[in-house]
Amino acid sequence: MEITKVGVVGFGLMGSGIAQVCAQAGFDTLVREVDQSFIDKGFARVDSSLARVVKAGRATEDQAKAARGRMRGTTSLADFNDRDLVIEAVIEVIGAKKQVFGELDAVCGPETIFCSNTSSLTIVEMAATTKRPDRFAGLHFFNPAPVMPLVEVVQAITTSDATVATLHAFVTKLGKTPAVCKDTPGFIVNRLLVPYLLGAIRALEQGVATVEDIDNAVKLGLRHPMGPFELIDYTGLDINLHVANILFEEFRDPSVAPPALLKRMVLAGRLGAKAGRGFYEYDEKGQKKPSTPTK
Ligand code: 3HC
Numbered sequence: 001m002e003i004t005k006v007g008v009v010g011f012g013l014m015g016s017g018i019a020q021v022c023a024q025a026g027f028d029t030l031v032r033e034v035d036q037s038f039i040d041k042g043f044a045r046v047d048s049s050l051a052r053v054v055k056a057g058r059a060t061e062d063q064a065k066a067a068r069g070r071m072r073g074t075t076s077l078a079d080f081n082d083r084d085l086v087i088e089a090v091i092e093v094i095g096a097k098k099q100v101f102g103e104l105d106a107v108c109g110p111e112t113i114f115c116s117n118t119s120s121l122t123i124v125e126m127a128a129t130t131k132r133p134d135r136f137a138g139l140h141f142f143n144p145a146p147v148m149p150l151v152e153v154v155q156a157i158t159t160s161d162a163t164v165a166t167l168h169a170f171v172t173k174l175g176k177t178p179a180v181c182k183d184t185p186g187f188i189v190n191r192l193l194v195p196y197l198l199g200a201i202r203a204l205e206q207g208v209a210t211v212e213d214i215d216n217a218v219k220l221g222l223r224h225p226m227g228p229f230e231l232i233d234y235t236g237l238d239i240n241l242h243v244a245n246i247l248f249e250e251f252r253d254p255s256v257a258p259p260a261l262l263k264r265m266v267l268a269g270r271l272g273a274k275a276g277r278g279f280y281e282y283d284e285k286g287q288k289k290p291s292t293p294t295k
Pocket of ligand 1: 049050052056058119141142143144146147148190225226231235
């Protein structure tokens with residue numbers, strides 16, 4: 001099956017990045033948010049990201065303009081009736097996702113493939129609520145989506161091999177590298193990443209080293225672009241706690257049990273860069289301040 005028209009539900013941080021990547025690759029891209037103000041916010045994010053792409057010389061101004069021209073916003077899922085592929089990127093709450101897919105199932109043709117960008121929820125739980133469990137998969141992008149080259153293609157027990165093949169080709173057309181994996185908690189990357197990030201928090205709790213020294217050790221000793229605390233602040237402490245809770249519920253493995261400090265920082269509202277404070281402090285532009293205030 002050939003995909004030409006893509007729909008993205010949710011125009012937040014991940015949804016806007018995914019939609020931008022689709023439009024840059026030449027796909028007609030329709031995005032849906034519940035309110036026009038969220039659509040405007042999403043397009044502001046896309047515009048600033050496209051400006052970075054142009055500044056970095058990875059696209060010309062004309063190419064960026066053409067990509068922007070392939071994107072449209074709507075507040076109505078009924079407008080998704082002509083889409084070949086729909087990617088859902090709404091809040092990580094199973095009820096909200098099921099409601100979106102229920103509405104889409106009634107609106108889209110039987111050939112339309114549905115995907116969720118969930119990082120932690122079970123794909124088959126969403127697939128089973130639709131009339132197309134064979135044309136339902138996970139398509140997991142990484143933050144920042146316009147930059148990160150990997151997309152996990154998640155095959156649930158109901159997903160057909162033909163759907164996986166179509167999505168594999170689609171991801172390749174996006175200029176990204178697909179990694180096919182089973183519908184298991186954390187898929188590939190978060191299954192490996194979460195125990196590592198939680199281990200860093202436990203090392204901090206045990207007084208092994210400071211936030212800065214742990215981050216520097218990983219950046220300089222392993223050549224990671226970010227240390228674990230920078231990455232947790234970047235993706236959000238609340239998101240990391242949520243994913244850890246889901247992995248722990250499934251595996252009951254102490255390596256994915258959320259540390260007390262993570263829970264308490266989330267309760268205190270220290271959610272990372274987006275909140276101005278996580279393991280580091282941030283200015284109003286989201287830039288890290290030089291000092292490490294964490295106690
Ligand atoms: N849009 C477009 N381009 C962007 C961008 C964006 N939002 N963010 C960064 N860039 C580009 C810059 O323009 C620059 O391009 P260039 O190298 O061609 O000039 C390049 O990316 C590097 O950016 P910067 O120079 O501003 O900053 P850094 O070198 O520090 O890189 C980073 C920023 C790409 C975020 C890098 O620090 C990094 O790769 N960090 C790790 C990110 C990561 O691990 N993400 C996965 C998180 S886990 C996840 O998403 C799973 C989920 O389920 C939680």
